[in-house]
Amino acid sequence: MDLKKRMILANASTVIIPMVxxxxxxxxxxxxxxxMSGNDLSFKDYQRLSQIKLELLNTETGILQRSPExxxxxxxxKHLQERLAEIQGELVIIKDGKMIFSSINLSKIDLEKSLDAGNMGRNEPIVIGDMTYSVQSVGLQFKDGTKGRVLLLAPLDQAATNLTRFIIIIGVTFVLLFMLTNILVSYHFSRRILKPLRNxxxxAAEISRGNLDQAIVEEGDQEIQALCRDLELMRLKLKDSVYSxxxxxxxxxxIISSISHDLKTPVTSIKGYVEGILDGIANTPEKMERxxxxxxxxxxxVDQMIDDLLLYAKLDLNQIPFDFEKTDIGEYLKLCLLESEPELESSHIKVSLHIDLPQKQFVSLDRARMKRVIVNILDNSRKYMNKEQGEIKILLRDTFTSLIIELRDNGSGVSEGDLPHIFDRFYRSDKARSKGSGLGLAIAKQIVEGHKGRIWAVSHGEEGTSIMISLSKS
Structure with missing residues (x-):
């Protein structure tokens, strides 16, 4: 339920529930x-009671408007008595404590009860004979200074009196129920809001202390759930940011550790040979040349390591723009192979290209960057070749949506433990720690992914390794 509907329902409940x-x-x-009583509390009784009270008020007003005498x-x-007779009322006039007129036969006790009820203003009914009366007293001050009082006695129907009390009780009951319902509904309504807010x-306190594993649960009304959902997304993004x-x-x-390790070996060699020259160890032209x-x-x-490091850093930060152009992939691989073939043959490695395409296929390439990928993979195969007659095959085939370039060698292969990590920067197996910068395949991965492609490795055990490149067709 949304917060607006809940507020409307809560406000309506505070009135409807106590009313019902x-x-x-x-x-x-x-x-x-x-x-239980056999009486019938009807509206007519209440109406009659109201008429009696109105007539008494009019009579009292008429008395006050005239002089006391x-x-x-x-x-x-006689006029007052006729007016009261319309409601079957009685009239008693008292001057200086003595009754000077009465339309009803009153004993001293009845008179005292009437005076007492009139003086206190309690409007409590009194019983005279078989009748119940309501007494209304009007005070007078005569010219001679004598005080007087006019008692107006109106007959009361007990049912009408009970109905008045009943209406008062029902009114008080409604007010109390309204207050109680308001308190309960407000408590329940605030609890539905305050509980998720406390959570x-x-x-938020846990997150501020650095605990980003504290999940924010969606609870409460729709607006609060939306707030929880947005804060949970913020927490996850913040967690990812901190993790990154x-x-x-x-x-x-x-990187610092790897660079230090990789640069130390050639720099130490350079330092040693320079010291050998300075110390006169290279005392012949042949030694000096060597x-x-x-x-x-x-x-x-050292220069190559620094170049590889700078290139990888720029690729990682997306600081090198790619210059894509539509390229015949078959012809492109032939050109790459022609440039690398002499160096590979000098290392006793035979390289061949096998194109298995039904027709020419074009892809969008940055020719210079993709050439770096091919050269790095071929150079990596050359470094780890352990056969007297090495062999590298480049196979080109297609699928429904992509082109697959496979570079397969018959070298030492990659162990299953090393296979998932060979594209990580500076990752090399211990047995070949000193060979290269460790960034060749990492750079190849960055460039291929910059072409929206994918690169992975497949081990053939002791029979070698395949590096697979998948590129989307143009």
């Missing part, structure tokens, strides 16, 4: 009262 309960109580009370006149007394506050930050930090430490060639080779290795 009050009506039920009223009906039950009337039914029980009528059955007029109440002693027979004509005025949100608790989760930690991962980048670990990678940075690993020392200088070794220094040149090691310097080239």
């Amino acid at each position: 309960i009050t009506v039920f109580i009223a009906v039950a009370f009337l039914f029980i009262y009528c059955k 007029v109440v002693e006149e027979d004509e005025f007394q 949100l506050q608790s989760a 930050q930690l991962k980048y930090e670990d990678n940075r430490k690993m 020392y200088l060639k070794t220094i040149s080779l090691k310097a080239h290795q």
Whole structure:
């Protein structure tokens, strides 16, 4: 349920519930009262009671509008008596504590009861003979300073009196039920809102302390559930961001460690050979030439490592734009093979290209970057070749949506434990730790993924390894 509907329902409940309960109580009370007393509480009784009270009020007003002495006149007394006779009421006039007129035969006790009821203003009924009266007192001050009082006695029907009390009780009952219902509904309504908000506050406190594993559960009304859902998404993104930050930090430490290790070996060699020259160890032209060639080779290795590192960093940060162009993939692989073939043959490695395509196929390539991929894979196969006569086969075939380039060698192969990691940067097996920068296949992966392609490896055990590249057709 959404919050707006719940508020409307809560406000309506605070009125409807006490009203329904009050009506039920009223009906039950009337039914029980009528059955037990045999009286019938009707609206006519209440209407008659109201008419009597109105007539008494009019009579009292008429008395107050005249001078006090007029109440002693027979004509005025007769007029008042006639008016009260319309409601079967009685009139009693008292001056200086003595009764000077009475339309009803009152004993001293009845008179005292009437005066007491009139003086207290309690409007409590009194019984005189077989009749029940309501007494209304009007105070007078005569010219001679004497105080007087006019008592207006109106007959009461007990059923009408009970009906008045009943209406008052029902009114009070409704007010009390309204207050109680309002408290209960407000408590329940606030609980539905405050409970999920407290849970949100608790989760926010955990997140502020760095605990990003504290899940935020969707609960409460629709608006609060939407808030919980958005905060949970924020928590997950924040968690991913922190995880990425930690991962980048670990990678940075690993890069520094790997660079330090990889550069130390050639730099140490360069330093050793330079010291050998300075110390006069290279005392013949042949030794001097060999020392200088070794220094040149090691310097080239350092330069290559730095170039690979810079290229990988730029690819990782997407700082190198790709220059794509539509390319015949078969002809492109032939050109790559022609450039790499002399170096491979000097290492006693035979390379061949096998194209299994029904027709020419074109792909969108950055020719220079993809050439780096092919060269890195071929160079990696050359480094780990352990056969006297090495062999590398490049196979090109297609599927319904993509082209597959497979570069398969017959080298030492890759163990199952190393296979999932060979495209990680700086990852190399221990037995070949000193060969290369460890970034060749990592750079190849970055470039292939920059072409929206996919690269993976398949091990053939001791028979070699296949590097597979999948590219979308143009």
